[in-house]
Amino acid sequence: MAFDGITIANITKDMSDLLTGGRVYKIAQTESDELLITVKLSYENTDKYGIKQAKMIMSADASLPLIYMTDETKPSPMTAPNFCMLLRKHIQNGRIISVTQPGLERIIRFEIEHLDEMGDLRHKVLLIEIMGKYSNIIFTDEENVIIDSIKHIPASVSSVREVLPGREYFVPSQDKVNPLETSADEFSAIVLSKGVPVFKAIYQGYTGLSPIISQEICKRAGIDSDKSAIALDTSESIALYRAFSEIVDMVKNGEFTPEIIYEGNSPKEYSSIPLTMYKDAPGFSAAPQNSISELISKYYAEKNVVTRIRQKSVDLRKIVQTALERNVRKYDLQTKQMLDCDKKDKYRVYGELLTVYGYSAEPGADKITVNDYNTGKDITITLDPTLTPNQNAKKYFDKYTKLKRTAEALEEQLKESKEAIEQLESIESALEIAEKEADLAQIRQELHESGYIKSGFGKSGRKEKITSKPFHYQSSDGFDIYVGKNNIQNDELTFKTANGGDWWFHAKKIPGSHVVLITKGKEVPDRAFEEAAALAAYYSKGKMQEKVEIDYLKRKDVKKPNGSKPGFVVYYTNYSLSISPDISALKLISD
Template sequence: MALDGIVISNIKHELNEKLIGGRLYKIAQPEADELLLTIKTQNGQYRLVISANASLPLIYLTDDNKPSPMTAPNFCMLLRKHLGNGRIIGITQPGLERILDIEIEHLNEMGDVCRKHLITEFMGKHSNIIFCDGDTILDSIKRVSSQMSSVREVLPGRKYFIPNTSDKKNPLNTNYDEFKNTALTRPVSTSKAIYSSYTGISPVAAEEICFEASINSDKPANCLEENESLHLFNIFSNIMDNIKNNIFTPNIVYIGDEPKEFSSIPLEMFDNCTKYDSVSTLLRDFYSKKDAVTRIRQKSSDLRKIVSTALERSVKKADIQEKQLKDTEKRDKYRVYGELINTYGYNIPEGSKEFKALNYYTNEEITIPLDPTLTPRENSVKYFNKYNKLKRTFEAESVQIKETRAEIAHLESVASSLDIAVSEDDLAQVKEELIESGYIHRHQTPSKKIKIVSKPLHFMSSDGFDIYVGKNNFQNDELTFKFANGSDWWFHAKNMAGSHVILKTDGKEIPDRTFEEAAALAAHFSKGHSQDKVEVDYVLKKEVKKPAGSKPGFVVYYTNYSMIASTFIGEIKQC
């Protein structure tokens, strides 16, 4: 519920500033559950997107146009008939509900002035756009019959009302006694008590209220001390006063490059917030970036499945190989048995099941099991054969497990590349690497290797030094062995999959802060990005070597420095 009543109030304020007095120039319905209104005002032309999409209801001003179907839907035709060239005279929000009511004045067929209401409800799967004359529904973009909802029918001719199923209070009209008796008597977490007791407050807004009040949001609301309750209400009341006075701070919270949360109140509990002057711009950016991240993840799902399947197979293979390797640890025991039988065999009576001998390697007496049907020499040969078999197994398994571990490390690096990918070009490079490694069959043999069109990430340190981050193993090799100079610094998360990070020195002395920022980038773009801190190796690039025939991205180095680096990179400027 990021699009909560607070954000809706912010949108209402922005639309009132820009659209009041404007005339509806065009009405279009590009999607089954979406309207695009073109409004002409004295200050220019605006386009207003209103969507009742079940998974993504929203409303914002945009500069972009959308193609409309050749034949307009019935709801769109009805709006054009009644509201064409109508004038917007008011945009209101009942309480802090997730509802906007756009009141439009127009002339009917007789030339009389009439008023209609275009009401949008932003309520998840129950979102709707309802066209009303007074409190009578003329039509809606989604018709809801009694079979679909026992709470309220949304059909032409029915009365419009806001369903009250949760008994939540209006947070704009509350006092300390009501706040305490409504929210703080419940045996649930304080944040849940707030957002479940009042309309229009999302969980993230409730968490922020608790954070600003220095109260643990998980603490039961009915366990708060009197001074804590009063302080919490004061913070709550200040935020509500700001909303009533139209004081908003639209901002987006980023985790890495991905937008995670947004609100129209300051989210002080997060470090990486980007503030906006316009809530419409915020919504455009949030949903376009969210959509881009979602689209890339969807397009990478097939590659992720291939990598995860291969990785799971390789891990199981390594487990079996390690077990077989462990079984070979007793090979030297069989060799000693054979040698001792050869040495002391003349003392062994015929048909013996065991005999005791002094192990001249350890000066300890040991008991050697014997097969009574075999001669001492045959028992010795039997133990030497066991030793030689286990020795061959050890040598073969040692090579195989080394190869399997290298394969696991490579697949983990590919999985990390998929997490970093931000464009289809990035995915194309990862796919090419999987093809070259034999995990994907190439449908057609290309005349030449795929051209690298995706570029590494480029950051600028606080001290003005360029830092580059490879997004996949092709870019890692390109950065390390073609782009970097011998005097540049190379960074990589220790003993885990991750990007190669190159710090360009240009022959200058590097400050400690820049080293820390480069290490933070190496930590962030690694398998350990979800941890708070990661150990990072760094070394001059000239010390980094690539073994012949090794997989993309694989390097070795024998002398290096290490540091513990934070995975937070919010303050590092990306170019």
């Protein structure tokens, strides 16, 4: 999720509270489009926050523009770039007078006072514009004239607004209205007159509101966000404006509660206001953060891990997908061949009837009608006129024998193909929940042992050391619950970790993880069963369904056939329940 105006408002408030009155102590340009600024806090804020200085990162990177407070120290080049030297000359040791945001624009404005070479008091403004590929850090004087910027934008790049030394600075126009200064009539004219989905009408008409926030407004109003704005009735329009005003008032009053929305263990979204749209969504949970800066640092660090793992798993995904498609095609072909083999019993009956009644066939006849003593009905049998009745009977018996042998071979092949499909689908699920390189190493090991890849070794030529462990959760009642991340872990968890008296859970007839609830001889309450079942639902291919059917039974009743594929088990008696894949009540333990 990109920075929106509400996130910027949250950052502006935090920085205004912390940095106003502080002095710019150090300025470093750590990247070509990034600044790290250290501020010595005012005595008042030092007492209030218990720290003497704070660091702020400003990045105008086109792919990920950011601004937040940090504790990190980044290396900077031996020779400072020109822009950095310019800032040091003008505002190092300067005092921050204010930190503001124009309207709900994605802009933060730092006004700084300093003494010039003559000892006169001067004012300068440092601005960061967080606008995707158009992001920039701009330095202006008190007359709003650009002194310099971290990126120069000449007329050849933008005919709308040049960002060059000597040009006047102005906020880029987006033909959108400031939501902090709108009225009910204006809201009606901007949003309710458009024949587009409601959430689009909101963010297209108002500055600083992202699609996610616009959908949240619709959720709070109890309106389908995809409904045409012009089709809303009076009660819906009133509810929508009320929800819009509720969020606008939060921003005006600085009532921010930053939170990260997780889908399972992966960060999905973040916001400075509660996203109620995810509150009841299966598999999603909200994690409140102490500050927006802490949120940004944590969110993007975790997002980078997820992105890196997905990039590293691309080759494995391709191998699995190719093998799965091949086995599905093979299974479909074998199924069609098996349907052809269903004719075998008909040919056997034809042979038997010709053996009994063939003498009645006229010489050179191409068919004969006889009574089938099995059913009592007459049937017509096609004959080869060049063959005798006995030779025709033998021909049908030969067809029967051939199809019988084919069916026996196909039955085994169908079983193998089905097991291969089930294994590959379970590996697909394992790739979806892999969080670390060690998880991928274990999946790679299974693919190697199953013959899908030629080498089970890492880039160094040595076998990869496996350090991946199952997920460890704790139920509301304090019971330990473990979830296998892949088929190798599923086998180890079920047959080595769990005891016979522990409980075993799995999604019914769909790929998913083995889940084990460790009882330690204690009686298990219903809530623990439900939470373990929710984990089995969440870590399965049915995680996006409203309800998933789960089988559960004592671990001692789960068996693994000899020679079966990793993760494959059988059981004959079990309990079942239907559960929502909501794991928000469970605590993930870091082992």
